[in-house]
Amino acid sequence: MRQVGHFIGGKQVAGTSGRSSDIFQPMDGSVIGKVALASAAELDAAVRNAAEAQPKWAATNPQRRARVLMKFLDLIAQNNDELAELLAREHGKTIPDAKGDIQRGVEVVEFSLGAPNLMKGEFTDGAGPGIDIYSLRQPLGVVAGITPFNFPAMIPLWKLGPAIACGNAFILKPSERDPGVPMRLAELFIEAGGPPGILNVVNGDKEAVDAILDHPEIKAVGFVGSTPIAEYIYARGCANGKRVQCFGGAKNHMVIMPDADMDQAVDALIGAGYGSAGERCMAISVAVPVGKATADELVKRLIPRVESLKVGPSTDVTADYGPVVTKAAMEKIKNYVDIGVEEGAKLVVDGRGFKMQGYENGFYVGGCLFDNVTKDMRIYKEEIFGPVLAVVRADSYDEALKLTNDHEYGNGTAIFTRDGDAARDFASKVQVGMIGINVPIPVPLAYYTFGGWKRSAFGDLNQHGPDSIRFYTKTKTVTARWPSGIKDGASFVIPTMN
Ligand code: NAD
Numbered sequence: 429m430r431q432v433g434h435f436i437g438g439k440q441v442a443g444t445s446g447r448s449s450d451i452f453q454p455m456d457g458s459v460i461g462k463v464a465l466a467s468a469a470e471l472d473a474a475v476r477n478a479a480e481a482q483p484k485w486a487a488t489n490p491q492r493r494a495r496v497l498m499k500f501l502d503l504i505a506q507n508n509d510e511l512a513e514l515l516a517r518e519h520g521k522t523i524p525d526a527k528g529d530i531q532r533g534v535e536v537v538e539f540s541l542g543a544p545n546l547m548k549g550e551f552t553d554g555a556g557p558g559i560d561i562y563s564l565r566q567p568l569g570v571v572a573g574i575t576p577f578n579f580p581a582m583i584p585l586w587k588l589g590p591a592i593a594c595g596n597a598f599i600l601k602p603s604e605r606d607p608g609v610p611m612r613l614a615e616l617f618i619e620a621g622g623p624p625g626i627l628n629v630v631n632g633d634k635e636a637v638d639a640i641l642d643h644p645e646i647k648a649v650g651f652v653g654s655t656p657i658a659e660y661i662y663a664r665g666c667a668n669g670k671r672v673q674c675f676g677g678a679k680n681h682m683v684i685m686p687d688a689d690m691d692q693a694v695d696a697l698i699g700a701g702y703g704s705a706g707e708r709c710m711a712i713s714v715a716v717p718v719g720k721a722t723a724d725e726l727v728k729r730l731i732p733r734v735e736s737l738k739v740g741p742s743t744d745v746t747a748d749y750g751p752v753v754t755k756a757a758m759e760k761i762k763n764y765v766d767i768g769v770e771e772g773a774k775l776v777v778d779g780r781g782f783k784m785q786g787y788e789n790g791f792y793v794g795g796c797l798f799d800n801v802t803k804d805m806r807i808y809k810e811e812i813f814g815p816v817l818a819v820v821r822a823d824s825y826d827e828a829l830k831l832t833n834d835h836e837y838g839n840g841t842a843i844f845t846r847d848g849d850a851a852r853d854f855a856s857k858v859q860v861g862m863i864g865i866n867v868p869i870p871v872p873l874a875y876y877t878f879g880g881w882k883r884s885a886f887g888d889l890n891q892h893g894p895d896s897i898r899f900y901t902k903t904k905t906v907t908a909r910w911p912s913g914i915k916d917g918a919s920f921v922i923p924t925m926n
Contacts, residue, residue, distance in 0.1 A: 430461035432607050434470060434631055435614035437477045438624025444470060449604045449633065454520030454751035455741035457789030463607045466632035468639035471599075474628045475645050478570045478597035481625025486567045486595035490544035493593055499620035501537055504530065507616065511609055515580055516742035518606035520751040520791065521704045523743060526581075530609075532871070533585025536892045539874035543593035546897045556925070558913020565901035567595035568647040568671070572640045574661065575610075576653040577603035577753050578707045578813075584610050586878075587650045588627060590896035592617075600629045601640060603653075605753055607631050641665045648899065650891070651675065652709075654811070655837070655883050662886035673887035673899060675879060677811040678839035681714040681820075682868055683828045683854065685845035686722045692866065693844040694729045700842075700868035701817040702737055702795050705749045707757075709884075710840045710862070710869045713812060714801075715819045716828045723821045727776065727799050734777040734795040734817070741787055751784075751791040752814060758791040761814030765796050768807035768818075774799040779815065803831060811837070825850060833859045839880030842868045861885065 432451065433442040443464020451461035466474075485493065504511065508530060515526040549564040573587035584600050591598045602610040610629050617627045630636055640646055641664045648671040651661045655676030665672035682700070684693045700712040715730075717723035740747025752758050762780045769775050779794020793814055801808050801818040808818055822828040832841055842864035843854045851865045861880040864870030872878050872893065879890030889895040 429459070432461055432463040432611060432631060434464060434466060434474065435611055435627075435629040436474045437628070438618050440611070440615075443631070451518060451605070451607070452754060453517050454753055454791045455517070455743065456787050457755065457791060460517065461608075463604050463631050465604065466630045466636040466639070468635065471630050471632070471636050471639035471643065474599055474630050475570055475643055477625045478599060478628055479645050481623055482567070482569055482595075482597035485597060485623055485626050488595070490547060490593070490595070493595060494541045494543055496621050497537055497541055497589065497593055500617050500622065501534060503616040503620055504534055504613070507612070511581065511612060513743075514608045514612065515606065516750070518608050519577065519580055520742055520753050521707075522740070522747050522750050523745055525704055525749075529579050530581040533579075533582035533589075535874040536586045536896075537589035539892060540589035540593035540896075543590070543897065546894065547594060547901060549903075555907070556909070556923075559907060559909045561905065561907050563903055563905045565594070565897070565903055568900060568902055569596060570599065570645050571596045571648040571900060572599040572601065572646050572650070574601045574637055574640065574649065574651045574653070575603060577605035578704070578709070580606040580609045581613070583652050584613060586892050586896075588613075590892065591900045592622075592626060594897060594900045596900055597626045598628065599640065599646065600627070601632060601636050602629065604631060604633055637661065638664070641670070642668060644668075647671065650899070652891075658886055671899065673885075673889055673891070675709070675885050675891065676883060677813075677837060678709045678711075678880060678884050679714060679808075679811055679835055679837045680710060680712050680840045680842075681716050681832045681835065682712045682842040682844065683822075683825075683832065684715060684717045684722055684726055685825065685843065685847065685850055686719045687846045688722075688844035689846070690725055690729060693726065694733060696842070696844065696868035697730065697817065698733050698737070702734070702749055702815045705752045705793065706815040707752060707813055708869070710871050712842065712868055713816065713818060714808065715817060716822050716831060717819065718822050718825055718828050720821070723819065727819055730797055730817070730819075731776055734797045737795040737815075739782060739784065739792055739794060741784065741790065749815065752793055753791065755791055757814070758793055761793050761812055761816060764807055764810070764812045764814070765816060768798050768801070768805065771805040771807065773801045773805060773807060773818070803834070809836070829854060829857060833857075836883045837880070838882035839884035840864070840870055842866075842870060
């Protein structure tokens with residue numbers, strides 16, 4: 429049985445708290461390892477180590493820091509197959525999808541290689557008589573990331589790439605469900621020449637998280653996970669004076685206009701609704717066809733496609749999607765389907781009974797499709813995070829827009845139409861952070877920022893792109909003059925440019 433401890437001071441260390449959690453292999457339901465759950469004392473040891481290493485890393489010139497990350501990327505590429513298999517076995521997603529998970533993380537580290545340029549400040553020559561003003565960006569010190577189970581490579585890389593490139597030391601607290609890839613990434617960072625103490629992995633649960641939130645040496649916390657935890661972490665971290673950004677749950681709507689290309693819309697919904705078993709914060713979980721004819725046609729075409737989805741073990745590269753992460757997740761999803769039926773939604777494809785031959789103990793849920801879902805139902809209001817798509821029929825474009833805007837979540841949304849005016853109006857008026865126009869999963873590329881609105885995000889700076897450099901640095905502004913510019917005498921009036 430694999431024992432996963434922590435990665436502190438450049439090496440793996442065993443957990444000492446006496447607490448651990450099982451690591452499952454969702455495709456067959458077996459326990460494949462145990463991960464240590466850190467105590468506050470273990471977290472403190474990691475922070476002290478990081479705080480000791482950080483000043484030297486910050487003083488290393490930014491091009492040299494970027495070169496370590498270049499080598500790190502090289503090693504990720506060399507170990508891609510192994511990382512993808514490890515990820516798929518612990519998470520459940522298919523190996524090709526696991527490669528996508530790694531790649532979207534890699535792209536943010538690639539963006540972070542530009543830190544020497546991105547961290548540059550501003551300079552005003554002669555802002556006053558003999559006076560120059562300049563600004564600079566400096567790292568914060570020790571910063572932390574708390575990440576969810578559903579992208580165990582991508583989201584840790586989104587956080588550690590910019591943080592480390594900017595000269596911080598980073599403490600990663602990954603999901604206890606799938607800690608294998610984060611631990612391997614920490615090893616590869618050392619192999620790439622990264623100094624010990626700059627990338628640490630502290631595994632754990634609420635106890636480790638609370639220790640992070642309360643630790644005075646940790647200056648910033650980036651979180652991704654469900655909304656209740658996001659809100660909790662935001663409140664506690666801010667109350668302790670930290671810089672905090674928290675990204676939460678989602679219920680992403682896709683509006684299908686009567687003039688949309690129906691083949692494209694159906695393909696988009698199948699991929700975005702059921703890919704990775706719906707366990708993506710940018711998955712489409714609500715389809716909003718506009719008008720009865722559009723809705724009837726959409727549902728008619730979706731039914732055979734959902735019925736013929738190929739669910740398979742994570743190692744089957746031909747599967748459309750694999751198992752969900754845990755037995756508890758599987759039961760929760762099926763329970764939501766039961767609730768939807770009780771609430772009066774029309775379950776037109778029922779995947780609750782799906783069993784994977786040869787993998788009977790795996791955590792599988794077949795594709796489910798609901799029609800006639802209404803906005804008062806729990807299956808509409810709450811995040812299910814599984815392969816369940818809800819069709820909510822709207823009579824008009826305005827109703828579809830209002831529905832999207834009234835939902836408490838605002839992570840991503842999409843509109844499918846050929847009408848530029850409608851698309852433009854939607855992009856302008858919708859109260860959501862990331863919009864797709866005929867693009868179902870509009871995750872911005874690494875050099876733009878990622879973040880939702882409303883209860884999908886707490887804090888004001890997004891992930892990756894220029895915001896990530898702002899989040900992981902603080903600005904210092906210097907006003908300087910030399911003796912020749914100094915006038916004699918004390919001044920008691922505030923200096924102005926009058
Ligand atoms: P989760 O909230 O259960 O866990 C996220 C992290 O918080 C984990 O590291 C976990 O150990 C920790 N945690 C869990 N319970 C805690 C508690 N009571 N106190 C302190 N820490 C706790 O989320 P998850 O199930 O791992 O991930 C799925 C969720 O993440 C979904 O809601 C999904 O929408 C969301 N998500 C959001 C984004 C985004 O960018 N908005 C991206 C990916 C996932």
